[in-house]
Amino acid sequence: NAGVMQNPRHLVRRRGQEARLRCSPMKGHSHVYWYRQLPEEGLKFMVYLQKENIIDESGMPKERFSAEFPKEGPSILRIQQVVRGDSAAYFCASSPKIAGGLNEQFFGPGTRLTVL
Amino acid sequence: AQSVTQLGSHVSVSEGALVLLRCNYSSSVPPYLFWYVQYPNQGLQLLLKYTSAATLVKGINGFEAEFKKSETSFHLTKPSAHMSDAAEYFCAVSVGTYKYIFGTGTRLKVLA
Numbered sequence: 001n002a003g004v005m006q007n008p009r010h011l012v013r014r015r016g017q018e019a020r021l022r023c024s025p026m027k028g029h030s031h032v033y034w035y036r037q038l039p040e041e042g043l044k045f046m047v048y049l050q051k052e053n054i055i056d057e058s059g060m061p062k063e064r065f066s067a068e069f070p071k072e073g074p075s076i077l078r079i080q081q082v083v084r085g086d087s088a089a090y091f092c093a094s095s096p097k098i099a100g101g102l103n104e105q106f107f108g109p110g111t112r113l114t115v116l
Numbered sequence: 117a118q119s120v121t122q123l124g125s126h127v128s129v130s131e132g133a134l135v136l137l138r139c140n141y142s143s144s145v146p147p148y149l150f151w152y153v154q155y156p157n158q159g160l161q162l163l164l165k166y167t168s169a170a171t172l173v174k175g176i177n178g179f180e181a182e183f184k185k186s187e188t189s190f191h192l193t194k195p196s197a198h199m200s201d202a203a204e205y206f207c208a209v210s211v212g213t214y215k216y217i218f219g220t221g222t223r224l225k226v227l228a
Contacts, residue, residue, distance in 0.1 A: 033214065042120075042206055042218035043160075056215065091159065095214070102148050102167060103214045109159035 002027065004094050004108035012114045013082050021077040021111045025094030032075040033105055034067060037089040049075060082115045089113075118143045118211045122219035130227045135179075135194040137222045139207030142188065148210040149190045151181055154221075155203045163205075166190060177201070202226045 005024040013019050025032050031050055035043040036059075046059040049069035060067065064082075069075040079086055089112045093105035123138040141147055149166040164175025171183040181192045190207060207219040 031214070033216075035216075035218075040220075042220045043208075043216070045215050045217070048214055093216075102210060104165070105214070105216060107152075107160040107162075112157070 004029075004092055004106055006090075006092050006108040006111050008111060009109060010112050010114070012116060014116050015083055016081050019079040019082050019086070019113055019115075021079075021090050021092075021113070023075040023077070023092030023094075023108060025075070025092075026106055028096055029094035029106070030097050031095045031103060032069050033093040033095070034075075034077050035091045035093065037091060037110070039088070043091060046077075079113075082113075084115045087113055087115045118147070118209055118217050120207050120209050120217055120219040122205075122207050122222050124222055125220065126223050126225065128225040128227055129197045131199055132196050135192070135197045135201065135224065137192040137205050137207075137224065139181075139190045139192065139219060140188055141190060141207075141209045143209060143211050145211055149181075149183060150208040150210070150216070151175065151179070151190075151192045152206045152208065153177075153203045154206065160206065163192070197224075197226045199226050199228065 007022050033048050034046040037043045047067045048056040064080045066078045089110045091110045092108045095103040095105045119142045121140045151163040152160040163179050164173045166173050166183045174180045179194045204221045204223045206221050208216045210216045
């Protein structure tokens with residue numbers, strides 16, 4: 001059973017370009033979470049999605065950032081018009097559907113975004 | 117609001133010495149607690165988790181942690197450090213069904 005997959009693992013963009021980060025959850029998992037890790041910091045929650053629904057986007061910056069998890073295909077985190085401050089590691093996690101209790105999350109290897 | 121504090125952003129120990137990484141949490145309800153390890157340029161690997169069963173939790177690679185409600189702590193220990201333990205360690209709390217809150221991490225250095 002493959003783990004959470006993220007691609008690309010490394011992404012370089014120039015200021016003003018768009019960055020698209022992809023996350024394929026573990027087989028059987030229908031919940032996806034995105035976290036951002038800035039240099040020398042811990043991970044910060046960004047958004048929680050289920051198929052075709054955004055459940056909680058309280059950690060997403062108000063502008064330029066968006067996320068989706070379509071019925072088919074991977075979850076996408078999109079950053080428009082990137083700036084140097086967007087340089088970070090972006091981690092995706094997934095969990096199975098659980099009625100009550102902890103949705104234990106399994107983390108992918110991350111995408112390291114560098115904005116030149 | 118829930119929070120996690122990791123005391124000591126950098127910890128150095130000699131090979132073979134005790135490893136102690138500190139984590140204190142703040143939560144108004146019983147938490148789920150986790151320790152993760154991150155090697156350079158890699159993802160997070162779960163070391164162990166507390167989910168309200170036994171207060172002493174054993175994890176992988178010889179690590180263990182004890183949940184102490186009275187001290188709101190969940191410190192990570194290993195009796196004897198190996199060079200391969202050098203990495204960054206994150207404590208995290210989850211209150212409710214999702215949204216993990218991570219500490220700022222402790223970078224462990226193991227001296228030969």
